Amino acid sequence: MLKTLSRFWDRIQGKLFPELKEQLGPLTEKQQQLVAILEVVRIEQFLPRFLGCVGRPPKDRAALSRAFVAKAVFNMPTTRALIERVESDISLRRICGWERRSQVPDESTFSRAFSEFSESELPRLVHDALISKMYEGRLVGHVSRDSTAVEAREKPLRKKKEEKKRKKRGRPKKGEERPKESKRLDRQLKMTQEERLADLPKACDVGAKADSKGNRNYWVGYKCHIDTGDGDIPLSCIVTSASVHDSQVALPLAEATAAKVTSLYDLMDAAYDCPQIEQHSTSLGHVPIIDKNTRRDGKAKAELEAEAKALRTLNLTTPEKTRYNQRSSAERVNSRLKDDFGGRMVRVRGNAKVACHLMFGILALAADGILNFVR
Numbered sequence: 425m426l427k428t429l430s431r432f433w434d435r436i437q438g439k440l441f442p443e444l445k446e447q448l449g450p451l452t453e454k455q456q457q458l459v460a461i462l463e464v465v466r467i468e469q470f471l472p473r474f475l476g477c478v479g480r481p482p483k484d485r486a487a488l489s490r491a492f493v494a495k496a497v498f499n500m501p502t503t504r505a506l507i508e509r510v511e512s513d514i515s516l517r518r519i520c521g522w523e524r525r526s527q528v529p530d531e532s533t534f535s536r537a538f539s540e541f542s543e544s545e546l547p548r549l550v551h552d553a554l555i556s557k558m559y560e561g562r563l564v565g566h567v568s569r570d571s572t573a574v575e576a577r578e579k580p581l582r583k584k585k586e587e588k589k590r591k592k593r594g595r596p597k598k599g600e601e602r603p604k605e606s607k608r609l610d611r612q613l614k615m616t617q618e619e620r621l622a623d624l625p626k627a628c629d630v631g632a633k634a635d636s637k638g639n640r641n642y643w644v645g646y647k648c649h650i651d652t653g654d655g656d657i658p659l660s661c662i663v664t665s666a667s668v669h670d671s672q673v674a675l676p677l678a679e680a681t682a683a684k685v686t687s688l689y690d691l692m693d694a695a696y697d698c699p700q701i702e703q704h705s706t707s708l709g710h711v712p713i714i715d716k717n718t719r720r721d722g723k724a725k726a727e728l729e730a731e732a733k734a735l736r737t738l739n740l741t742t743p744e745k746t747r748y749n750q751r752s753s754a755e756r757v758n759s760r761l762k763d764d765f766g767g768r769m770v771r772v773r774g775n776a777k778v779a780c781h782l783m784f785g786i787l788a789l790a791a792d793g794i795l796n797f798v799r
Contacts, residue, residue, distance in 0.1 A: 448519075449515065451515060454498060457497060458498070460791075461791040462490055462519070464791040464794060465493070465788075467489045467493060468490070470546060470553070471485050484522075489537075490519070492784050494506070496784040496785040496787070496788045499764055499766055500766070500769070501769045501771065502771055503535065506534075507528060510522070538780065539777070542776045542777045542779070543776065547783035547786070548661075548779075548780075551783060551787045554787070555684045556685075559653075559684065562686075563686055563687070563688065564654060565687070565750075566653070566747065567652070567653055567659065567689065567691065568652045568653075568691045568751040568752075568753050569650075569678075569690065569691065569692045569754065570670075570754035571670050571673070572648050573641075573645070573666065574647060574666075574767065575768075576644065576770050577770070577773070578774075579628065580630050580644055608672050609672065612675045612700075617683075620675060620679070621676050624662070624668060624672065624673065625665040627665055628644065628646065629667040630644055643666060645770070645778075646665060646775065647664050647665065647668055647670075648661060648761070649663075649677055651681040652754045656793050657794060658757050658761075658790050659684060661782065661786050662677055669695065671695055671701060674701045674704070675701065678690065679708075687710060688710065688711060689713055690705045690711070690712045690714075691747065691748055691751040692714045695717070696714050697715065697716055697717035701714070713748050761782070765786075765788050765789050766781065766784070767782060769781075
């Protein structure tokens with residue numbers, strides 16, 4: 425695959441860039457990045473064809489889909505800013521697929537096309553195909569699992585108050601067994617992948633996360649859960665409510681990644697430290713390396729600290745610790761998604777549209793990471 429990518433990159437540099445330079449003039453570094461990403465993802469191949477359909481033909485969806493990829497690559501805040509940039513930048517306009525300024529659709533057409541892409545999950549389909557093709561016949565060493573907060577400009581869903589059944593006080597009678605409330609992780613072990621995804625809360629909600637100093641930070645919106653492979657390439661992504669705990673998405677995320685790539689190690693922080701996740705990871709043929717969560721167990725915490733101190737004194741490290749350090753790739757992907765590929769620029773509402781917006785960034789980020797192998 426690397427040889428194929430190397431030849432592909434040579435063709436982009438040796439043939440495509442010179443041809444575009446003759447037609448459009450010198451390209452900026454960002455425009456060259458966009459051209460290479462569009463050439464890798466080939467998003468127009470995944471669009472439905474409308475030839476022979478009754479009624480007025482829709483605006484060119486291929487050009488619109490390429491424009492939304494450009495919006496992620498150029499980290500533009502709004503669709504209006506994208507339209508203004510496309511209308512004023514001749515090179516960018518022709519890269520997207522419009523020859524004249526008058527051919528660029530208005531904002532309402534962009535909005536309708538984005539709704540179509542959200543319903544069909546276009547960027548997710550393209551990303552899944554790209555990852556499957558990239559890793560066909562290859563082995564991924566480490567899959568780093570993590571989530572990141574996504575702030576949205578909408579009100580959180582008002583939750584209905586559930587009437588709690590009063591529990592009987594005291595000990596149960598001899599021979600009486602009181603029913604235990606089933607946890608989502610236990611239910612997920614018996615579910616199909618479609619049922620797991622449908623069971624996850626997806627509405628806008630309030631989320632909270634403690635920083636390294638123990639302070640709790642709150643936000644309104646969603647949470648983006650990402651599996652990252654070696655080389656800082658996002659392999660899978662699921663968008664849920666902000667209030668969903670990371671561990672609740674571990675199983676469906678692992679299944680989504682396992683359907684596309686073959687991997688060896690699952691790297692997760694203390695939020696994923698529970699037996700169900702470890703059991704599921706092992707059942708997939710992976711080796712789970714999960715940071716221990718003492719859960720306010722003072723004795724276990726003291727033992728872990730003493731062990732870590734002894735290893736530092738002897739200047740030793742365990743193989744698991746060395747591999748766990750690879751989990752920093754998840755932090756880099758989260759950072760790049762937010763800082764460089766539109767992750768902070770969420771101006772749409774609803775889980776489907778927010779997920780579509782983020783997946784355009786994930787798609788561009790994955791293609792850029794793949795190209796880094798051969799640059």
